[in-house]
Amino acid sequence: MKGRGFQWRTPYSFRARITVMLLAASLLAGTASLTLAFLFSQADVQTEKSREEQTLAQMMVRLNAKGSLTVDEIAETAAGMGFRVTHIPEKALQQLSADELSLLRSREVSTFTAPGNLPVTYAVLGEDVVMIEPSGSYSLIPAVFWRVLSGSLSFVAVFLMAMLLVSVRVSRPITVLTAATRRVAEGDFSVKLNENEDGEVGELMASFNRMTEALDRNAWLQKDFISNVSHEFKNPIATIKGYTELLRMEGITESQRREFLTALSAESVRLSRLSETLLRLSALEKQAASAETSDFRLDEQLRQAVLRMEPVWSARNIGWEMELDSMVIHSDSELLAQVWTNLIDNAVKFSPEGGTITIRSQVSGGEVQVTVADQGIGMDEETVKRIFDAFYQADRSRSAGGVGLGLSLVRRILDILGGRIEVQSQPGEGSAFTVTLPA
Numbered sequence: 176m177k178g179r180g181f182q183w184r185t186p187y188s189f190r191a192r193i194t195v196m197l198l199a200a201s202l203l204a205g206t207a208s209l210t211l212a213f214l215f216s217q218a219d220v221q222t223e224k225s226r227e228e229q230t231l232a233q234m235m236v237r238l239n240a241k242g243s244l245t246v247d248e249i250a251e252t253a254a255g256m257g258f259r260v261t262h263i264p265e266k267a268l269q270q271l272s273a274d275e276l277s278l279l280r281s282r283e284v285s286t287f288t289a290p291g292n293l294p295v296t297y298a299v300l301g302e303d304v305v306m307i308e309p310s311g312s313y314s315l316i317p318a319v320f321w322r323v324l325s326g327s328l329s330f331v332a333v334f335l336m337a338m339l340l341v342s343v344r345v346s347r348p349i350t351v352l353t354a355a356t357r358r359v360a361e362g363d364f365s366v367k368l369n370e371n372e373d374g375e376v377g378e379l380m381a382s383f384n385r386m387t388e389a390l391d392r393n394a395w396l397q398k399d400f401i402s403n404v405s406h407e408f409k410n411p412i413a414t415i416k417g418y419t420e421l422l423r424m425e426g427i428t429e430s431q432r433r434e435f436l437t438a439l440s441a442e443s444v445r446l447s448r449l450s451e452t453l454l455r456l457s458a459l460e461k462q463a464a465s466a467e468t469s470d471f472r473l474d475e476q477l478r479q480a481v482l483r484m485e486p487v488w489s490a491r492n493i494g495w496e497m498e499l500d501s502m503v504i505h506s507d508s509e510l511l512a513q514v515w516t517n518l519i520d521n522a523v524k525f526s527p528e529g530g531t532i533t534i535r536s537q538v539s540g541g542e543v544q545v546t547v548a549d550q551g552i553g554m555d556e557e558t559v560k561r562i563f564d565a566f567y568q569a570d571r572s573r574s575a576g577g578v579g580l581g582l583s584l585v586r587r588i589l590d591i592l593g594g595r596i597e598v599q600s601q602p603g604e605g606s607a608f609t610v611t612l613p614a
Contacts, residue, residue, distance in 0.1 A: 198338070221293065225286045225288060225296065227258075228295075228307045229296055231258060232307055233284055233298075235260075236298055236299075246262055249305075258307050259309065260305055261305065261308075262303060262304075262305050263305070271287075279297050279299060279304075283298065284298050285297050293308060294308075295308045296308070348372055351368065351369075352368065356383075364387050365391070367384055368380040411443075414438065418435045467507055467509070469506075469507075470504070472501070472503055473503070473504050473536060473545070474499035474502060476511065476512060477497075477499055477545065478497070480515035481534070484516070487523055488523045491526070491528050491529070492529045493529070493530060493532060494529070494532070495531070496532070497534050498535040499535070499536045500538065502536070504612065506613075507592060510588045513585075514589065519547060520581065521549075521608075522548075522606075523549075525549060525606070527551065531550055532548070532550075533546070533548045533549075534547055538614055542614050543612045543614050544611050545612075546608070546609045547608050547610075549606055550605040551605050551606060553601050553603050553606055554598075554606055555602050558600075562598060563583060563586045564583070589610065592612060594610060594613065596608060597609045
């Protein structure tokens with residue numbers, strides 16, 4: 176059997192990861208700082224001992240100048256001060272270099288320190304020389320180590336406490352955000368986070384709040400959309416069911432039968448149109464950009480859109496005023512054709528018998544503007560605000576068989592093509608829809 180080796184597991188929580196990273200960073204920084212502290216402390220200990228040895232040596236020189244004590248007596252007196260004093264013969268000075276000997280004779284007291292060792296001080300006492308060095312129980316490395324350790328313990332304790340506080344402070348927004356996302360996952364879109372945090376954390380909180388607001392709006396729109404779809408399907412289905420029951424009754428006349436069949440046909444067409452429009456809207460909602468763009472004559476496309484609907488407007492004696500600038504644009508001709516069809520269809524539906532519809536196109540400020548204006552019933556301010564909502568119909572009695580999705584399709588198509596649409600309308604004075612497209 177193969178033994179299992181050590182396997183590192185990434186800490187689960189963000190706070191644990193922050194703590195581990197801080198510990199790793201502090202370990203690396205601590206190693207480097209302790210190394211530097213050891214080197215500097217070693218130099219400090221050497222300097223300190225060198226100063227003490229020089230002070231002792233100068234005292235011995237002064238005692239020797241008085242002549243009241245011999246060199247050995249002076250050395251014995253100094254030995255009790257934590258240093259080892261050695262009376263060395265002249266020949267022992269051969270261990271010093273010529274430069275060191277010259278420096279010693281000129282100064283009477285000289286200190287020499289080899290790298291990594293304790294300093295050694297020489298003092299000239301008349302014809303004799305004494306060597307002063309720390310006592311045998313004193314070692315450089317342990318002295319430096321304990322000095323560095325004692326100075327570092329308090330720092331390490333404070334650092335660990337600060338690290339824990341920092342990890343808690345840094346991870347707190349993530350903990351709050353994690354709890355908030357769990358609530359959102361459970362369908363609670365009313366969650367709001369504090370946006371007063373500084374830097375990227377504050378931006379993250381603000382983005383989260385905007386996301387929940389958008390989700391809340393989408394959830395409301397989805398419920399409203401489902402409610403409207405159910406209502407729009409329910410009415411024609413109920414009508415079809417009612418007329419079907421009437422057709423099964425005995426004793427109905429031929430004219431009544433034709434009337435019922437006509438009503439059934441109209442409701443079937445309404446259901447078909449509703450299903451087709453919903454499928455088209457669903458397809459457009461999934462489409463992020465125009466699929467097929469090309470160059471084409473916009474003015475010619477508008478004329479063709481009017482001609483295709485000739486059977487509808489000619490039966491109502493609708494007149495036309497066309498003010499179309501000749502222009503070529505680069506866009507999706509198929510999607511734009513749906514825009515013109517919906518706008519022209521609405522204008523015809525709500526125009527009075529014998530009315531006039533005006534279509535203008537022009538290039539203004541680097542943009543193409545197309546306006547479709549009618550002389551119909553117009554809209555109030557509230558209707559203008561909601562006219563692009565799916566299934567919205569201000570007056571169903573005058574909806575002329577519509578399902579309230581045409582302008583939703585128009586707005587979605589223009590979003591895809593990078594355009595926009597604006598409405599100007601007053602009750603009884605008609606409506607003007609202006610489409611703006613990139614030129």
